[in-house]
Amino acid sequence: MDFAQQLVNGLTLGSLYALIAVGYTVVYGIIQLINFAHGEIFMVGAFGALSTALLFFRSYVDGGQMLPFWALPVMIIGAVAASVTIAVLMERIAYRPLRNAPRLAPLITAIGISVFLQEAVRLLYGKIPSFPDAKQKVPFPKIAIVSGDAWTPFGLTIQRSTIFTVGALIICAAGLFYFVSRTKTGRAMQAVSQDPDTARLMGINVDRIIVVAFVIGATLAAIAGIAQGLQVTNVNFKMGFLAGLKAFTAAVLGGIGNVWGAVLGGLTLGIVEAMAIQFIPGTFGGSSWKDVWAFAILILVLVFRPQGLLGAKVVDRA
Amino acid sequence: MSAMLEVKDLVVSYGKIKAVKGISFTVGEGEVVSLIGTNGAGKTTTLRTISGLLRPVSGSITFNGQDLTKVQAHDIVALGLAHSPEGRRIFPKLSVEENLMLGAFSRKDKSIRSDLQAAFELFPILEERRAQPAGTFSGGEQQMLAMGRAMMSRPKLLMLDEPSMGLSPLMMKRIMTTVSTLQEQGTTILLVEQNAQAALKRATKGYVLEVGKIVLSGTGKELLESDDVRKAYLGED
Ligand SMILES: Nc1ncnc2c1ncn2[C@@H]1O[C@H](COP(=O)(O)OP(=O)(O)O)[C@@H](O)[C@H]1O
Ligand SMILES: [Mg+2]
Numbered sequence: 233m234d235f236a237q238q239l240v241n242g243l244t245l246g247s248l249y250a251l252i253a254v255g256y257t258v259v260y261g262i263i264q265l266i267n268f269a270h271g272e273i274f275m276v277g278a279f280g281a282l283s284t285a286l287l288f289f290r291s292y293v294d295g296g297q298m299l300p301f302w303a304l305p306v307m308i309i310g311a312v313a314a315s316v317t318i319a320v321l322m323e324r325i326a327y328r329p330l331r332n333a334p335r336l337a338p339l340i341t342a343i344g345i346s347v348f349l350q351e352a353v354r355l356l357y358g359k360i361p362s363f364p365d366a367k368q369k370v371p372f373p374k375i376a377i378v379s380g381d382a383w384t385p386f387g388l389t390i391q392r393s394t395i396f397t398v399g400a401l402i403i404c405a406a407g408l409f410y411f412v413s414r415t416k417t418g419r420a421m422q423a424v425s426q427d428p429d430t431a432r433l434m435g436i437n438v439d440r441i442i443v444v445a446f447v448i449g450a451t452l453a454a455i456a457g458i459a460q461g462l463q464v465t466n467v468n469f470k471m472g473f474l475a476g477l478k479a480f481t482a483a484v485l486g487g488i489g490n491v492w493g494a495v496l497g498g499l500t501l502g503i504v505e506a507m508a509i510q511f512i513p514g515t516f517g518g519s520s521w522k523d524v525w526a527f528a529i530l531i532l533v534l535v536f537r538p539q540g541l542l543g544a545k546v547v548d549r550a
Numbered sequence: 551m552s553a554m555l556e557v558k559d560l561v562v563s564y565g566k567i568k569a570v571k572g573i574s575f576t577v578g579e580g581e582v583v584s585l586i587g588t589n590g591a592g593k594t595t596t597l598r599t600i601s602g603l604l605r606p607v608s609g610s611i612t613f614n615g616q617d618l619t620k621v622q623a624h625d626i627v628a629l630g631l632a633h634s635p636e637g638r639r640i641f642p643k644l645s646v647e648e649n650l651m652l653g654a655f656s657r658k659d660k661s662i663r664s665d666l667q668a669a670f671e672l673f674p675i676l677e678e679r680r681a682q683p684a685g686t687f688s689g690g691e692q693q694m695l696a697m698g699r700a701m702m703s704r705p706k707l708l709m710l711d712e713p714s715m716g717l718s719p720l721m722m723k724r725i726m727t728t729v730s731t732l733q734e735q736g737t738t739i740l741l742v743e744q745n746a747q748a749a750l751k752r753a754t755k756g757y758v759l760e761v762g763k764i765v766l767s768g769t770g771k772e773l774l775e776s777d778d779v780r781k782a783y784l785g786e787d
Contacts, residue, residue, distance in 0.1 A: 416655070419644065419648055419651070419652060420652070420655060422641070422643065422644060423641050423644065423652050426641045426642060426643060426644070427639055427641060429603055429635075429639075430635060430639040430641070431652075432601075432602075432603060432623040432624045433601055433603070433623070433627060433632075433633050433635065434624075434627065434652045434653060434655045434656070434699075434703075435624050435625070435626075435627040435628055435655045435656030435703070436652075436655055437622075437624045438624070
């Protein structure tokens with residue numbers, strides 16, 4: 233029973249990591265850039281959802297009531313809009329001018345963007361008329377059906393937010409599969425990832441494909457932002473840091489550059505963390521050590537299987 | 551009548567290294583023009599500059615009256631200029647059919663499917679293996695795929711960079727025969743080769759490139775018969 237419960241917990245956590253990890257991996261697959269500011273795209277998505285609730289469902293929020301279920305799609309749209317806007321601006325303003333710079337330059341820029349976005353939310357969110365101060369945690373609204381009492385089949389505890397998170401991952405993964413393998417833009421994306429110069433000879437606008445990669449990553453991160461808000465019932469300006477690092481670990485674990493690797497890596501990492509909490513005895517067990525185990529995995533992967541579980545494209549590049 | 555492609559005083563460099571040092575040549579409609587020269591002569595650099603992947607230091611490139619040096623690389627194929635690059639550069643993880651369809655990426659007309667059939671007729675092996683990942687192909691098959699892919703854009707001018715590189719004599723012959731077939735079907739061709747014999751035999755016109763400069767030009771026949779070419783490129787004395 234403990235095992236089954238931890239499997240549920242691990243899948244919940246893992247689905248969240250997977251949704252964020254896809255963003256690291258699609259961008260890396262196209263331009264070999266590790267966008268360390270991607271965690272902040274996730275955070276901005278969560279705040280985008282919160283802002284949408286504050287703007288359109290204020291009476292529910294103030295009255296402490298659950299938002300109607302149809303608020304969920306509206307909040308998803310708000311979250312995605314916020315994340316995509318920031319991601320596209322980030323690419324255009326910060327990364328594109330550095331396209332041919334040494335690889336350290338965009339990496340340091342990414343860290344700068346991270347700090348900038350965190351501080352912007354911390355200092356400015358509360359300055360928006362009628363919005364709460366965001367220097368500390370801000371409560372995330374509850375939404376009918378996806379918030380509320382857990383289900384307890386066979387003695388297991390399954391939170392409603394778990395269903396949302398895992399369901400979101402399944403839908404996003406299916407959508408991504410269709411997009412990448414069946415649409416013209418998706419194939420162009422694969423072409424750019426395999427050989428950008430030859431892709432240009434085909435008439436593919438590489439700059440446009442890079443923007444598409446950022447948009448896909450931001451969309452999934454925004455949905456993850458809502459999932460996180462529903463799971464922990466609050467959001468804060470720092471939430472992207474640890475989640476981002478974990479998702480990056482998941483992407484490396486699966487094989488960075490490989491979309492299915494990101495999904496597999498996310499789920500694996502989530503399950504390992506959940507099992508570590510339950511089954512590692514004594515001082516090193518429990519939730520305070522789970523992050524240590526997660527990053528220990530990152531280091532082990534980097535040392536023994538740097539191409540990740542499913543193998544990265546870097547290796548088989550001509 | 552002005553030429554389809556006109557390259558004038560083209561200079562291209564990689565940082566401080568000048569790879570192409572002021573070359574001029576023309577390709578007229580319906581011609582097969584061969585650009586020959588040893589390794590490092592600047593042939594690939596020239597083609598990549600025409601395609602917009604590299605920008606010239608100076609000089610002009612005019613295609614059907616349009617200045618290509620101001621057009622973005624991804625917009626050039628839509629003007630009717632296809633480039634089959636050195637080393638084939640097929641997309642290894644995509645299937646044969648996906649590779650071919652990417653050749654038609656810039657097109658929006660309705661006859662893409664019938665052109666796919668035409669590519670399969672040109673190279674029947676591609677149809678047999680249409681769903682196979684292109685990376686599993688032999689060099690010759692990859693070359694056929696690369697040419698088929700370039701033809702999928704319906705080019706007015708097809709640029710081929712060393713299509714015979716690393717191929718068996720039999721496969722080389724097959725590829726060169728296809729070059730003639732394509733010309734007969736109305737495609738103008740700019741053929742870059744180290745294999746001078748094969749390239750000049752089919753050429754209406756040829757240019758010999760040596761360390762970034764054109765040192766000799768003439769009809770294919772003239773060049774094949776010239777002593778300099780025979781010595782330098784055909785290993786005769
Ligand atoms: N990416 C590059 N960076 C620097 N030098 C290059 C590069 N590509 C080619 N060169 C140099 O430019 C010259 C011409 O090369 P290239 O155009 O490839 O010749 P070819 O195709 O005739 O063999 C050579 O001296 C080569 O070393
Ligand atoms: Mg070459």
